[in-house]
Amino acid sequence: MYKKTVIIIALLALVAIPVFAKRGNKVTIAGSTTVLPIAQSCAEEFMNCHPDVNISVRGGGSSVGIASIIAGTVDIGDASRHIKDKELVQAREMGINPVENVVANDGIVVIVNPANSIKALSLDQVKDIYTGKFLNWKEIGGPNMPIVVISRDVSSGTFEVFKEKVMQGTAGIDGALMLASNNAVVSTVASTPGAIGYAGLGYVTSSIKVLSIEGVMPSKKTIQSGEYPISRTLHMYTNGKAKGNVKLFLDFVLSPAGQKIVEAQGFVRAN
Amino acid sequence: MKRAFFVIFLIMMVTSWLAAETKFKMELWNRWTYARADGETIQNEMALKRGYFRLEPKFGQNISGRFNLDFFSDDGPDDGAGIKLKYAYLDFVNLIPIRGSKLTAGLMKTYFGTIYDWDYTTIDKDPSDKYKFVSSTDYGVGIFGYVPNGLGSYAVNLYNGEGYKKTGSDINKDMNINANLRLTPIPGVTVGGSYMMQTKNDDEIDGEKNPDRQENTLIAGMSKLAYGHASLLTQYLMKTVSLPNVDDAEDVTTSVISLMPAYKLNNIFDVVARYDIYDPDTDTDDDGESTFIGGVNYHIMRDAKNAPKLLVQANYQITSYEDAKDDESELMVQLRWIFSETFK
Numbered sequence: 001m002y003k004k005t006v007i008i009i010a011l012l013a014l015v016a017i018p019v020f021a022k023r024g025n026k027v028t029i030a031g032s033t034t035v036l037p038i039a040q041s042c043a044e045e046f047m048n049c050h051p052d053v054n055i056s057v058r059g060g061g062s063s064v065g066i067a068s069i070i071a072g073t074v075d076i077g078d079a080s081r082h083i084k085d086k087e088l089v090q091a092r093e094m095g096i097n098p099v100e101n102v103v104a105n106d107g108i109v110v111i112v113n114p115a116n117s118i119k120a121l122s123l124d125q126v127k128d129i130y131t132g133k134f135l136n137w138k139e140i141g142g143p144n145m146p147i148v149v150i151s152r153d154v155s156s157g158t159f160e161v162f163k164e165k166v167m168q169g170t171a172g173i174d175g176a177l178m179l180a181s182n183n184a185v186v187s188t189v190a191s192t193p194g195a196i197g198y199a200g201l202g203y204v205t206s207s208i209k210v211l212s213i214e215g216v217m218p219s220k221k222t223i224q225s226g227e228y229p230i231s232r233t234l235h236m237y238t239n240g241k242a243k244g245n246v247k248l249f250l251d252f253v254l255s256p257a258g259q260k261i262v263e264a265q266g267f268v269r270a271n
Numbered sequence: 272m273k274r275a276f277f278v279i280f281l282i283m284m285v286t287s288w289l290a291a292e293t294k295f296k297m298e299l300w301n302r303w304t305y306a307r308a309d310g311e312t313i314q315n316e317m318a319l320k321r322g323y324f325r326l327e328p329k330f331g332q333n334i335s336g337r338f339n340l341d342f343f344s345d346d347g348p349d350d351g352a353g354i355k356l357k358y359a360y361l362d363f364v365n366l367i368p369i370r371g372s373k374l375t376a377g378l379m380k381t382y383f384g385t386i387y388d389w390d391y392t393t394i395d396k397d398p399s400d401k402y403k404f405v406s407s408t409d410y411g412v413g414i415f416g417y418v419p420n421g422l423g424s425y426a427v428n429l430y431n432g433e434g435y436k437k438t439g440s441d442i443n444k445d446m447n448i449n450a451n452l453r454l455t456p457i458p459g460v461t462v463g464g465s466y467m468m469q470t471k472n473d474d475e476i477d478g479e480k481n482p483d484r485q486e487n488t489l490i491a492g493m494s495k496l497a498y499g500h501a502s503l504l505t506q507y508l509m510k511t512v513s514l515p516n517v518d519d520a521e522d523v524t525t526s527v528i529s530l531m532p533a534y535k536l537n538n539i540f541d542v543v544a545r546y547d548i549y550d551p552d553t554d555t556d557d558d559g560e561s562t563f564i565g566g567v568n569y570h571i572m573r574d575a576k577n578a579p580k581l582l583v584q585a586n587y588q589i590t591s592y593e594d595a596k597d598d599e600s601e602l603m604v605q606l607r608w609i610f611s612e613t614f615k
Contacts (some may be wrong), residue, residue, distance in 0.1 A: 064575045071577035073538055085371045088421030095497035143287030154292055156330060162330055178292065 031065015031078030202266025372416030406434025
């Protein structure tokens with residue numbers, strides 16, 4: 001009995017120790033590499049106006065952003081996809097209430113090598129290419145050239161959105177080249193004549209050709225209007241409604257000045 | 272042991288070749304245990320209590336799997352380690368038309384109480400594992416899914432009933448039926464319940480009623496409260512064993528109450544405690560035991576998703592018995608180290 005009492009008192013004493021370091025004027029952000037340039041540029045501009053606030057930003061991917069919010073290790077978790085059922089249940093069980101703040105719109109553009117004569121595809125055609133139904137461009141009115149399928153890795157938010165909007169739950173081609181970043185997809189398509197890939201609108205360069213999907217070319221106008229079929233929202237997740245400096249920062253991102261930064265980074269305004 | 276490594280190597284090669292993406296994970300638990308009872312030292316040992324070797328292949332977007340081998344250094348006296356197959360299942364998503372659900376088949380998790388997501392906040396096992404209510408994995412098929420809006424999860428399963436340790440040694444012709452529901456109506460408040468209908472031993476042998484036939488009903492209720500850095504997990508387990516082929520045999524009911532408060536001091540230290548009350552037969556006096564556990568978890572390193580990578584756990588445990596038996600005390604210090612890599 002004596003031993004138990006000693007242990008209980010020791011545990012209570014440990015709990016009572018005021019070990020919580022005050023975060024003070026620090027705001028921490030982590031997550032999606034797609035949202036990263038928005039977060040970084042907005043943080044720099046925000047800190048110019050609020051020199052007393054220190055914002056640290058790092059990437060890691062959408063999964064890391066949401067996991068960090070669930071673990072309570074960051075104030076803002078960036079994600080280029082919506083939170084998954086599994087993550088939401090896990091968060092709520094831990095007493096976390098993830099709140100989604102939409103900070104920008106983005107389109108996932110389907111790209112090919114400029115040497116390819118194809119200019120437009122339907123969603124079904126893209127899906128059939130990624131499921132391996134079409135193996136040569138000539139089957140869909142293109143040149144006689146094998147199709148080289150390039151995808152993002154399965155942990156990326158861009159992949160998740162592509163899977164939902166294009167693949168509609170069907171299995172992808174096993175032989176697809178899975179790449180870890182938007183930049184890697186763009187550069188691989190640029191150097192591979194038969195390649196097809198997809199990336200965020202902000203990553204489009206002159207070295208690749210963007211295809212119209214269902215007769216709609218991806219542009220800021222068609223993405224914002226929802227006319228372009230493979231569009232998505234970009235998010236900054238918080239635990240509950242943002243307060244204090246986190247709210248100040250999110251208000252800035254959604255302000256005209258913040259949304260100007262969003263556009264300068266190649267994305268589409270949220271509002 | 273050489274043969275085991277060869278099998279692992281072969282599985283790795285075949286899986287990597289078949290899968291679009293494969294995650295390899297290794298987790299090891301090095302533990303020092305010092306136990307005393309009746310003023311005597313009854314245990315003072317260092318061992319690799321558990322080692323997990325895990326492969327998680329993704330065969331496209333809708334099919335993924337888990338293959339897990341468990342190693343025990345104190346369970347294989349002949350060649351230094353014992354090996355058990357712990358998981359070997361496939362998950363199929365979008366196969367059944369229920370949003371957010373998956374069909375699982377193979378050697379899979381047992382969705383009973385909290386055994387299926389027990390993360391060893393204390394070194395000791397989940398209560399339903401520790402007090403032998405259910406095996407943590409079993410061969411079966413089932414559906415697992417999430418309730419919309421993050422309100423919870425559910426599972427319905429059909430199991431072999433032998434568990435993973437006794438596979439092939441028990442003759443069991445009846446399946447176990449299991450259902451599990453867990454709800455989180457508001458963040459930080461979770462309640463759940465599980466039911467399992469379990470049978471053991473054949474009903475008849477050579478045309479005669481088998482007196483060893485058991486028909487068991489298992490029920491678990493749980494709640495988890497989480498607020499800020501504090502959490503409290505509560506669990507109640509009940510198992511009723513019936514012997515239908517024995518005249519006038521009375522049912523035996525076993526129960527467990529378990530309370531586990533935890534407090535996260537910061538991202539490095541957790542303080543944990545646990546109190547279990549175990550009654551093997553609720554109709555018999557003075558046969559129960561209670562266990563108190565107090566401990567600290569020291570997270571030396573975490574991964575990008577904040578999951579433990581290098582963790583030291585120290586637990587002090589006292590078990591008191593209602594009969595005349597002396598209390599037993601146990602000090603355990605465990606180093607858990609985890610590493611993983613994903614190959615595409």
